[in-house]
Amino acid sequence: MEETKNNNSEKLWTKSYFLTFFYAMSTQISNNMLMTGLPLYAIHLGGDNSISGMLFGFFMFVAILFRPYFGKLIDEKSRRIVLIIGAVVTAFITLSYVVAFSISLLLVMRSLHGIGFSATTNASGSVISDIVPKSRLAEGVGYFGLSNTLATAIGPALSIYLIQQFNYQTLFIVAGLIGLISILCSLMITYEKDNQKDIIQSSKRKRKISELLYEKTALPTALVTAFVYVGMGVALTFIPTFALSLGIKDIGLYYTVYSVALLFTRIVGGKLADKYGSSLVIIPGLVCMTFSFVVLAYANSLGDFIFSGVLFGLGLGFVEPALNAVMIKLCPPDRRGAGNSTFFTAKDLGGGVGAICLGFISLQAGFKAVFLYSALSIIVAFFAYVFILRRQLKNVKRAESSQIQASMSIES
Template identity: 35%
Template sequence: MEPLFVDEKKRKPLWTKAFLITSLSNLLLFFSFQMLIPTIPTHVSQLGGNDIQVGLVIGIFTISSLLTRPFAGRALDLFGRKHVLLVGLAICALTIAGYTYMAAVTLILAARFVHGIGWGMSTTSLGTVIADIIPAERRGEGMGYYGLSNTFAMALAPLTGLWLMQTYGFPRVLLISTCLALLSLFSSLFITYTKPMPVEKSAQRPKLMDRLWERTAMLPSGLLLCTAICYGGIVTFITLFGHEAGISNVGWFFLCNASMVLIVRPITGMLFDRKGPEWVLLPGALFTLAGLLLLSYAHSEASLASAAICYGIGFGSLQPALQAWTIARAAPNRRGAANGTFFSANDLGIGLGAMVLGALANISGSYALMYRYSTVLILVFILIYGWCFWQARRGVQVAQR
């Protein structure tokens, strides 16, 4: 594990050429992906797909991505970062281009499975590459800035995709999305960085699970799982909640949420580097909890915006801090496996949020109650991290005696 705190005079530069190119490649890839989230289900519906098939458009993609990440993480540590990254980006670009020629719903679903493989490989690779590039003493700050590329894409790409589809048709959406994926692939060719130093191999061959998953990443990934389930419930049911609560424009939630994420990520990243994870994770969890509670009681656009501001502060703080903490806990030669474990938890959480919280809403008969009950997951987050932090502090005090 690397030290979190370094003398200010010895801090290495963050805004290097490699950092900027990797962030740009991530922005292009996520913009390409986010453009398809609201448009491809609509396209499948227009082709005659039923509700189950429309749901499978997201579900199959998530499953294949989730299954791919552990193997992608292992491949990153064995064969090098750029090889896996370029293959993943090529799969994404080719699959998006292939959607143009698929007139049958079954073919699109098959392509979504392949697309998920490319997505799992490329996003895990980019997360590992950026972890290698960012100086250890600025990892929280760097992850915060890097995460802004995801936020920009989430805020603008779905609206862009819908506008293109309504104005020019779905083929134009695919053309632009393909070009963005190709640009991500092209820019990734110019990423250069120092490879992590190899470590001595143990005489005993590690178990399969230890090769695919990183044990040191389990705690932050488990905490991420709690927040991702809540987020899955938001992105899946926020529109239906708006109808239930009589809120005509739920777009305010995403706009305010994205705005707060853009503001807080650089700030909390620097706080993580200077003070440690506890200064970000506990306050971030409390803001997330407050955001969910406010959302469950929202009955107007103003109250929805207030909920989004609180949730955005929490969400914008937690995800990059958890990823930076994951990387700090892992050995350099295990960063690929650590990122695979981390992103798998995110995928699994969003998928579980859509299914489990959907079932909870069906049982309770209210989306507001669903969001209220989901705060239990954030309380679990606080209890688990609080206990681990207390144990760590207790261990330090015992060692100092």
């Protein structure tokens, strides 16, 4: 009887887990549809590549600004409230793009959309950390990451299909309707009501603003992550426009093969990192990502794009989960929430700054320069990992070994 009870208490795929998974997947499908479609829509309205970069950058910067506020609300009030806020804002703004007939209005609406993105990512990550059994934390968080992988496989390809077969207004309506799924999921997530005292901290607890903004032990990981995500911002923002300039159709295949490769390495990468160390997956992953952008810089056919997508997916699938695991390992247990916030902010900053800066570079030097600069950014991430983050890991390992030896000496 005791063994059965233990197994039940360690159940992973609970109602709340399923609902949070589909909540995250629906919001990310909607977001990825717009990440791909809005740059093309901006050009349709008369904008240029700098506007495409600004759409991504403003979206990310607003998300960063609201992360501390939503983090405080999550800790002191309710995860569910923030889940609902994020879902409603995301669905409403997505549907509102139907009436965005000017570049200025599009930029304003995209900026407001960042509020919804900030709320959904912060809250869903916190819910997962609540409901996943501690003994299956890595497994549960890893499977949850597949919601984003599947969204990346579906969103961009669906976006391009709707644009080619129908029009941009159809894209916005479909993306908005998919976003409505997340509202239904958020309303059905009720685990918090049953465990209010255990899950939500006392609202009387005051936190310094610096504690909300970053965790110092996560900063080296964040540095590497920021340079990696310059490439992610470029992949989502400029590849469809670049393919259009070359007259290449069916560019949605890039995102499909990228997602399949990402899915594969996400599944095997974590086990390899646990068994052989993070360097075994992070370093080859960064090499793959670098070459993916070099291939893009000289691409002139759909086959080149597909090859690049495979390399990028393999690389990111190895690098991102391993960096996330390193961040959790280095953070004190009572600061992992702040560590996650630092990690997400690094993603937002890398993608946002990269998209804006490289958008202007594309106007002056073309897409070839954009992708070569993206490759350079991954190379910087490589050196940041080797000379900063890996040294931090070694120092932590030495400290742990010293503690073990000291405790053994005391016992003997």
